[in-house]
Each structure stands twice: as structure tokens, then as C-alpha cells.
Ligand code: SF4
């Protein structure tokens with residue numbers, strides 16, 4: 001996680017986070033201990049979603065802290081692949097930051 005991300009967290013409170021259940025704890029493609037099932041909701045047999053990311057005001061259940069101040073992912077070592085693929089180089093990073101009142 002880059003230092004800018006540690007004082008941001010906007011993407012964790014902007015977008016749905018969907019992934020294959022194989023990344024859940026005990027799954028064949030789990031990172032580390034795997035994403036705790038209790039932090040997810042099933043969408044289809046092949047898709048689970050991080051709780052809170054589909055709310056009207058989205059915020060991943062695993063995000064701790066205050067957006068735009070200081071945040072951390074409480075399951076960083078286990079976080080699912082969409083989170084691993086997203087960073088400040090992603091076009092949606094700026095969109096997320098603007099949504100939360102931040103600029104660059
Ligand atoms: S929106 Fe961009 S800067 Fe903010 S936490 Fe996500 S990747 Fe980092």
C-alpha cells in the first residue's frame with residue numbers, strides 16, 4: 001500500500017468488490033489465510049462480494065479508519081484479487097478520490 005493510500009481509502013468506499021469464492025478462507029486460490037467468509041455475501045455460485053461495497057454509500061467492511069485521513073485494510077494480507085490489482089495507476093483511482101472530495 002503506497003503512503004498516499006494510507007491517508008485515502010477512497011477506492012474501498014466507492015466500488016463493488018467482487019471475486020471468486022476460491023479466494024475465501026480455505027479456498028484453492030486464497031491469499032494468505034483467505035478472505036473471511038463472514039465479510040462477504042454470495043452473489044452467484046461463482047461470485048462473492050465484500051460486505052458494504054454495494055451499499056448506497058459504499059464502504060468495505062474490512063476498511064478501518066477515516067477516509068481521507070488515515071485508513072487501513074484489516075485483511076491486507078488476505079485481500080482479494082480486485083484489491084490487489086487496484087492502485088494509484090488505475091484510472092478509477094482519481095474518480096474515487098474526487099468522489100470523496102480529494103484531488104490528485
Ligand atoms: S483511491 Fe487511489 S490513492 Fe486512494 S486508496 Fe485507492 S488507490 Fe490509493
Ligand code: SF4
Nearest residue numbers: 012060062063073083
Ligand atoms: S478488502 Fe481491504 S483493500 Fe479491499 S476494498 Fe476492502 S478494505 Fe479495501
